Amino acid sequence: MVTGPGTSAADLLAAADRGSVRAIARLLSRVEAGGRRAAEVAGCLTGRPRRGVIVGLTGPPGVGKSTLTTAIIARLRAAERRVAVLAIDPSSPFSGGALLGDRVRMGEHSTDGGVYIRSMSSRGALGGLSAAAPAAADLLSAIGFDDVLVETVGVGQNEIAVMRLADSVVVVLAPGMGDGIQAAKAGILEIADVLVVNKSDHEGAAVTVRDLKSMVALGRTGTADPGAWRIPVLSTTASTGAGVDDLLTALAAHRDQLAAHGGAQRRRQQRAEVAVQAVLLQEIHQALTSAAGQSQLERAAASVAAGTTDHHQAARDVLHWLLAATG
Amino acid sequence: MVTGPGTSAADLLAAADRGSVRAIARLLSRVEAGGRRAAEVAGCLTGRPRRGVIVGLTGPPGVGKSTLTTAIIARLRAAERRVAVLAIDPSSPFSGGALLGDRVRMGEHSTDGGVYIRSMSSRGALGGLSAAAPAAADLLSAIGFDDVLVETVGVGQNEIAVMRLADSVVVVLAPGMGDGIQAAKAGILEIADVLVVNKSDHEGAAVTVRDLKSMVALGRTGTADPGAWRIPVLSTTASTGAGVDDLLTALAAHRDQLAAHGGAQRRRQQRAEVAVQAVLLQEIHQALTSAAGQSQLERAAASVAAGTTDHHQAARDVLHWLLAATG
Numbered sequence: 001m002v003t004g005p006g007t008s009a010a011d012l013l014a015a016a017d018r019g020s021v022r023a024i025a026r027l028l029s030r031v032e033a034g035g036r037r038a039a040e041v042a043g044c045l046t047g048r049p050r051r052g053v054i055v056g057l058t059g060p061p062g063v064g065k066s067t068l069t070t071a072i073i074a075r076l077r078a079a080e081r082r083v084a085v086l087a088i089d090p091s092s093p094f095s096g097g098a099l100l101g102d103r104v105r106m107g108e109h110s111t112d113g114g115v116y117i118r119s120m121s122s123r124g125a126l127g128g129l130s131a132a133a134p135a136a137a138d139l140l141s142a143i144g145f146d147d148v149l150v151e152t153v154g155v156g157q158n159e160i161a162v163m164r165l166a167d168s169v170v171v172v173l174a175p176g177m178g179d180g181i182q183a184a185k186a187g188i189l190e191i192a193d194v195l196v197v198n199k200s201d202h203e204g205a206a207v208t209v210r211d212l213k214s215m216v217a218l219g220r221t222g223t224a225d226p227g228a229w230r231i232p233v234l235s236t237t238a239s240t241g242a243g244v245d246d247l248l249t250a251l252a253a254h255r256d257q258l259a260a261h262g263g264a265q266r267r268r269q270q271r272a273e274v275a276v277q278a279v280l281l282q283e284i285h286q287a288l289t290s291a292a293g294q295s296q297l298e299r300a301a302a303s304v305a306a307g308t309t310d311h312h313q314a315a316r317d318v319l320h321w322l323l324a325a326t327g
Numbered sequence: 328m329v330t331g332p333g334t335s336a337a338d339l340l341a342a343a344d345r346g347s348v349r350a351i352a353r354l355l356s357r358v359e360a361g362g363r364r365a366a367e368v369a370g371c372l373t374g375r376p377r378r379g380v381i382v383g384l385t386g387p388p389g390v391g392k393s394t395l396t397t398a399i400i401a402r403l404r405a406a407e408r409r410v411a412v413l414a415i416d417p418s419s420p421f422s423g424g425a426l427l428g429d430r431v432r433m434g435e436h437s438t439d440g441g442v443y444i445r446s447m448s449s450r451g452a453l454g455g456l457s458a459a460a461p462a463a464a465d466l467l468s469a470i471g472f473d474d475v476l477v478e479t480v481g482v483g484q485n486e487i488a489v490m491r492l493a494d495s496v497v498v499v500l501a502p503g504m505g506d507g508i509q510a511a512k513a514g515i516l517e518i519a520d521v522l523v524v525n526k527s528d529h530e531g532a533a534v535t536v537r538d539l540k541s542m543v544a545l546g547r548t549g550t551a552d553p554g555a556w557r558i559p560v561l562s563t564t565a566s567t568g569a570g571v572d573d574l575l576t577a578l579a580a581h582r583d584q585l586a587a588h589g590g591a592q593r594r595r596q597q598r599a600e601v602a603v604q605a606v607l608l609q610e611i612h613q614a615l616t617s618a619a620g621q622s623q624l625e626r627a628a629a630s631v632a633a634g635t636t637d638h639h640q641a642a643r644d645v646l647h648w649l650l651a652a653t654g
Contacts, residue, residue, distance in 0.1 A: 039639035047634045126453040126608065135638065265632070272628035272638060279642035281453065284611060301599035305592070307374045311462065311599060312366035315606035323650035
């Protein structure tokens with residue numbers, strides 16, 4: 001089937017189900033565009049099972065997250081699983097055209113039809129998380145990918161928020177990072193389901209592992225599912241693949257644990273909250289920055305400038321307009 | 328009059344009009360708190376003349392903005408003008424308690440009853456400009472201060488946005504800053520009504536002044552009122568007070584220019600737009616993070632997690648609740 005701008009979301013979904021990379025790219029672009037087109041895609045997914053497992057990978061820059069992601073993809077492909085990668089980057093503004101670059105980035109998998117790689121901005125409307133990131137992860141988990149790896153490139157609040165999308169979160173550290181204190185300060189240890197010390201062949205790796213194990217034993221991490229899951233601390237050398245099998249075993253164990261204790265449902269709920277809030281802020285932002293929204297704002301401000309009302313009352317007037325405009 | 332938490336905004340305003348520093352501090356704290364108390368203060372100000380001139384001072388760190396502000400205060404006090412200073416800082420979260428520190432910061436004026444100094448965060452709800460900053464500047468201009476100096480400490484987008492509150496914007500640079508290129512990149516030259524090269528006794532000052540004059544001649548700055556005002560480039564040495572009189576003369580000339588060409592009205596409109604939008608985002612944020620808002624969000628997300636609706640439709644449901652709740 002030839003797809004074009006006029007192709008319905010339902011037709012694109014059917015093509016994506018048959019493995020069309022082009023259809024997947026178009027669906028993701030509509031999700032990124034937001035508004036009516038994104039809503040149409042979301043509507044078509046209602047009731048569809050989400051077969052794909054969403055795994056988040058985060059950590060400070062320089063720990064080898066991309067190399068580790070590449071090593072994980074190799075293992076998953078060897079097991080004949082279809083893999084999608086969402087690289088979430090605070091600096092990438094619109095990434096529809098970045099697809100080629102993304103494929104090049106993870107070189108060895110770029111010609112493998114069973115791997116789909118896309119980068120996306122974490123930055124959404126009104127300073128929050130992009131509405132596209134949760135919607136894209138959801139879409140990929142619904143169109144036949146067995147694994148959706150969400151990798152963050154930055155370490156800001158939005159990159160931490162994006163991890164709330166995942167069924168399992170892998171926090172990647174490296175030796176000699178002040179024993180994870182830096183990571184703890186940034187808040188990323190709090191969201192870990194599995195802790196990985198990558199570059200385990202580097203000096204100080206054993207010390208970092210020991211310190212992280214003490215932190216875990218003291219209950220200083222893992223607020224995600226307190227009590228139910230003991231966070232493993234693993235060592236990997238992504239460049240050689242050492243330890244990656246153990247990481248996949250730990251992720252499978254976490255998945256089993258979630259399934260056995262209602263955690264999968266909790267994560268689904270959490271993911272839906274993130275998605276709903278992101279769309280909400282996007283809708284408000286779009287209404288306010290539209291020509292009609294700007295003219296409402298100008299009119300309200302003119303009354304304030306003229307001294308006939310105050311800015312609180314004027315804000316209320318704009319809110320009422322917003323209700324009518326978005327309803 | 329003794330004022331307490333139960334004192335009405337109208338009574339506090341009357342006390343502020345009689346010069347009570349305590350009443351001013353209480354009013355500003357209510358403005359910072361947002362919500363109903365801030366709305367009450369704003370309501371009391373409707374129709375009141377804004378006598379105070381709002382002057383913004385911004386520029387990269389290290390150019391001597393605070394020293395220049397102190398020198399300006401000295402000149403204004405010598406002319407028996409009452410001066411308020413709002414120091415807008417991206418890092419200060421809540422600053423009600425920072426008053427003592429603020430007063431210490433501008434040492435020589437700390438015991439002068441004709442000078443009121445307060446710091447405030449630039450960071451507002453949903454990543455935008457704090458609703459408190461525009462409301463505070465407006466309040467101070469309405470309660471008897473002749474001059475309201477708004478000084479930014481940081482150089483982010485919010486610090487640039489805060490300058491949209493001012494009648495006149497002074498951009499302060501120093502010699503050896505890559506000829507203002509750095510400032511141009513940050514977007515701060517665009518908002519200048521007056522350009523100042525401070526530390527004019529330092530090496531390279533003449534070159535920086537010359538380069539800035541070329542930029543102005545080429546029309547590369549001053550989008551605020553294009554054509555109507557030729558941006559002066561001045562030299563100051565804030566530590567000795569050299570050039571500060573010329574700066575005040577330039578500011579008076581800019582004020583006359585605004586008055587003669589309808590610019591004062593345009594600035595008032597712009598200020599009102601900033602204030603209305605900031606309050607709007609604050610109201611939305613407060614409603615969404617309230618217990619009722621959180622429970623609405625959870626309910627909507629539960630339908631998404633159960634597969635009975637999609638996140639766009641769920642966001643619409645929350646939006647309807649939100650507008651009913653804030654209306």
